[in-house]
Amino acid sequence: MPAITKTYKNEKGMVLPLGLMFLAIIAILGTTAVIVTTTDLKIGTNYKLSKQAFYVAEAGIQRAANALKAGASNGFDDELLGSDGSSGTSDDGILSFGSSVNFGDGTYAVQVTDNNDDGDLFSDLDNKVIITSTGTVNNASKTIEAVYYYRKVKVDGALGIYGTNPAVELSGGSEIDGRDYNVPPDFDCSGAGCTATLAGGAPAEPGIYAEEAITQVGLITDETDPKQNVFGDPPVDEDGGGEGSVSDWQNFANSLTPDLTVDSATEGTITENIFGNRDNPQITMITDSAGTGTHLSGTIDGAGILIVNGDLQITGTFHFEGLVIVMAGGDLVVTGTGRSIIYGSVVLAGSGASSEVDYGGHASIRYSSQGMDSAADTLSGLSAWREL
Numbered sequence: 001m002p003a004i005t006k007t008y009k010n011e012k013g014m015v016l017p018l019g020l021m022f023l024a025i026i027a028i029l030g031t032t033a034v035i036v037t038t039t040d041l042k043i044g045t046n047y048k049l050s051k052q053a054f055y056v057a058e059a060g061i062q063r064a065a066n067a068l069k070a071g072a073s074n075g076f077d078d079e080l081l082g083s084d085g086s087s088g089t090s091d092d093g094i095l096s097f098g099s100s101v102n103f104g105d106g107t108y109a110v111q112v113t114d115n116n117d118d119g120d121l122f123s124d125l126d127n128k129v130i131i132t133s134t135g136t137v138n139n140a141s142k143t144i145e146a147v148y149y150y151r152k153v154k155v156d157g158a159l160g161i162y163g164t165n166p167a168v169e170l171s172g173g174s175e176i177d178g179r180d181y182n183v184p185p186d187f188d189c190s191g192a193g194c195t196a197t198l199a200g201g202a203p204a205e206p207g208i209y210a211e212e213a214i215t216q217v218g219l220i221t222d223e224t225d226p227k228q229n230v231f232g233d234p235p236v237d238e239d240g241g242g243e244g245s246v247s248d249w250q251n252f253a254n255s256l257t258p259d260l261t262v263d264s265a266t267e268g269t270i271t272e273n274i275f276g277n278r279d280n281p282q283i284t285m286i287t288d289s290a291g292t293g294t295h296l297s298g299t300i301d302g303a304g305i306l307i308v309n310g311d312l313q314i315t316g317t318f319h320f321e322g323l324v325i326v327m328a329g330g331d332l333v334v335t336g337t338g339r340s341i342i343y344g345s346v347v348l349a350g351s352g353a354s355s356e357v358d359y360g361g362h363a364s365i366r367y368s369s370q371g372m373d374s375a376a377d378t379l380s381g382l383s384a385w386r387e388l
């Protein structure tokens with residue numbers, strides 16, 4: 001039997017369809033690749049733009065926070081009403097920098113609204129408002145919302161004594177002054193450079209406020225005839241009935257979250273600049289586990305809020321802008337020739353114990369609304385961010 005031999009007469013023709021199929025597949029793949037790449041590029045560009053838009057919106061939030069901080073001292077009603085002072089108009093909640101601002105490759109539009117604390121959207125009772133900022137870059141836009149809060153500390157005078165049997169002794173060139181002082185031009189001042197001018201036209205606070213009659217010693221002899229080293233309106237107010245009480249001040253101090261805590265057992269004498277500065281005021285808490293009080297010595301600057309448990313003794317040159325609260329019946333004693341000046345207010349919040357202030361040398365307590373702004377700065381800021 002002859003071997004069966006399969007023969008194909010013409011195999012050459014198969015090359016053409018195979019090649020065509022192959023080309024078709026390549027073409028499809030190529031087209032797909034182009035489509036995928038283009039889509040990727042589009043996604044990439046959109047992603048980049050929306051990210052940029054987010055950052056532009058964020059810049060608007062920061063700009064608004066700065067404007068609100070600058071305008072916080074008279075509350076936020078004026079910001080909610082806009083420059084025309086009327087509600088229900090197009091400038092409502094538009095800040096001084098306008099409704100739309102060019103920034104980077106885009107623009108941000110910012111509006112401030114109330115958090116509706118009292119049913120009236122044009123009256124802010126809780127010092128809290130909402131900033132809404134929309135950043136737009138080309139066709140991409142992002143909207144961010146944040147809460148701005150501002151808390152001001154109200155005091156009853158340059159020096160407020162809320163303990164029992166308050167005693168004040170002033171000697172030498174020391175002063176307690178309730179008139180409103182500017183802070184020194186230079187925060188890093190020393191000696192006479194730390195003296196400052198009176199804020200023009202600003203109303204005065206009482207120099208010394210006390211809930212009870214002060215045991216008057218030193219240069220103070222009579223409430224109706226205070227000596228030359230106490231100033232204010234009135235220089236001395238012993239009638240009580242002020243904004244705060246011992247428990248108010250203690251609760252307030254205890255409610256704060258300190259940025260820094262130091263203890264008398266390890267830091268009985270503080271000689272370093274650890275109390276913040278005008279650009280970055282802070283809340284500093286000094287605890288007194290040693291029961292010895294705290295001693296400040298050397299040249300120290302600080303700003304914000306200083307809470308001192310137990311006694312506070314100052315012998316160096318202490319320049320502070322803000323609020324000093326001496327707790328737990330502590331005494332405040334300044335001795336030596338250093339020119340220690342507190343711009344803001346000092347509160348003695350002793351519970352059931354007598355509180356004494358003993359100021360000598362050239363030391364002074366000067367009420368300063370600018371100094372109190374540093375205290376307020378530690379209680380203000382942005383919170384509750386969210387992307388809409």
Ligand SMILES: [Ca+2]
Nearest residue numbers: 071074075076
């Ligand atoms: Ca305002």
Ligand SMILES: [Ca+2]
Nearest residue numbers: 081082086089
């Ligand atoms: Ca308006």
Ligand SMILES: [Ca+2]
Nearest residue numbers: 115117124128
């Ligand atoms: Ca509010």
